[in-house]
Amino acid sequence: MTTHAVRLEAADAAVTVVSTERAVTDWSARYFGPWWKAAGVPPESVCAGPLVTAEVDPDRYADAALEVTRAPHTSTTYAKAQLLLAHDQAAGVIRGVCPEEALAYRSEPGVANLTILGRDPGPVATATARLAREVMRGTLLRDGWSVLHASAVVQDGRVILTFGKKGAGKTTAALAMAHRHGLGLLANDRVFVRPNDGGGVDVLPWPSAAAIGLGLLDALGWFDIARERLTGGEALHPTQDQRVTEALLAGLCEPLWEDGKELKAQVFPDQFVRWFGLPLATGGKATVLVFPRIEAGAAPALQERSRSLSDHDFMSGKTEDRYPDVFELARVDGGGTAESRQEVARRLAALPHHCVVLGHDVAANADFLAKITESD
Known part of the structure; x- marks a missing residue:
């Protein structure tokens, strides 16, 4: 039986996805694509973690599910579905089963290995990508990165970060600039950030499907x-x-x-490129912060109000309830360590900030945003 492997790389971190089901590794390669330099590798080259192994095998799934339900276990909600969890403290293993999706999990946090078993390729492929991203997140967070709730575009290595709650206009601003002025799309909803040795902040993408009205x-x-x-x-x-x-x-x-x-609409990362001709960026340095507000009928304009970053702008544990760290893949707060968040916030506070009101004219929004950020 042929084994397939895809390696994901971001900064100095790497995670490998392995499966005998080609659809599973193809899904991860498509989902992470150029954002995390997803590329096929020889399976024989994979000798150490972090490693996510995924198999479509109804019999093995049934055995793994039975093992969880026969052991002392707890129940929680993960990815909007019930998840039963059993901890084997002596072996350092966490087992889980999601009956609704027919998925079973075996996590070994100490060696950064995760195994996923299921009955059908679709749910297995989706869960594999989701958890490979969580393994990567844990690796990056422990290496000093944090996660910001922001959209981002890049021009010549300069990252424009756009902040706000749902509906504030983060996606509108980022997509307008990328589409109108050919900027690279770095992220639709969140980014990894870390202080660099030069006194600035490095930015990496968080691959995800993008929600577009x-x-x-x-x-x-x-x-x-x-x-x-x-x-x-x-x-x-x-x-x-x-x-x-x-x-x-x-x-x-x-x-x-x-x-x-x-x-x-839920757009795959690769569809930005293939369907809409939008380039994807792999990183850059934070240079300017934008805080938009959408108002029907408004002409784009600067606002006199001020806005600074707060804990709410980081994707902390309080905001990550859909994907709690039940498999102990991160082992730190989902938004990064307190020290990292504080230093990132301090450095970003020194960058230019623009509070703006935007209307529904995409071209006007894009031209206005390009003008106010071009000299920063």
Whole structure:
């Protein structure tokens, strides 16, 4: 049986995904792509962790699930599904099973190895990418990196960071600048940051599917491209609500809402490049901070209000409840150590800050943002 391996690299960290199921390693290669320099490697070259091994094997899954349920275990919620956990303190092993998704896990935190077993390729591939990212996050956090809740674009190594709560306009600002002015997209929602020896802050991408509202897709000129791709048989990320897919296929670009939350298209990282011609960036140095606010009918303008970073701008444990560190892959706060966060915040505070109001005209927003950040 042939084994496949994909290595992910970011800064000095590396994680390898191994599976006999080609669909699993292909999914990770696609998901992390150029952001984390995902590349196939000879399986025989993989001799040490961090390592994520994933197999589609119904019998092994059943045995692993039974092992968890027969042992003393607890129940929690992970990725919106029930997860049963059993700890073997003597062996240094954490076992888990998610009955809803038919997935079983075996984590060895001490040697940074994680095994995933399942019945079907789709859930196994999705879980493998999710947890490979968590292994990488743990490696980077322990090496002094932190995680900021921010979008980011890069021009000639200069990173423009955009902050704000959901709906503030982080995605709108980043995609507008990248699309209009050819900047590299570094991140849609969060980034890794670390103080460097030169007194600045280095920035790395956090690969993820990007949530883009139907109205923004249309404003960017991407709605018809996405519709054509879907009509041709391609698909967006499987977490996308079916109602969004149906609206795209029907040519309906009005925003969709449910309980006050907008339902959005979920774009794979590689689709930014293949579908929309948007380049992806792999890193840079923080140079300017933007704090946008979207207001219908507004012309882009600077605001007199001031804004500084706070603990809420870091992806700390309080904001990471969808993916708690149940397998002890990070073993530090999900946003980074307190020392790292404090130093990053101190250094970013010294950079230019721009509080802006933006309207719904993507081109006007992009040109305005490019003008106010070009000299920083």
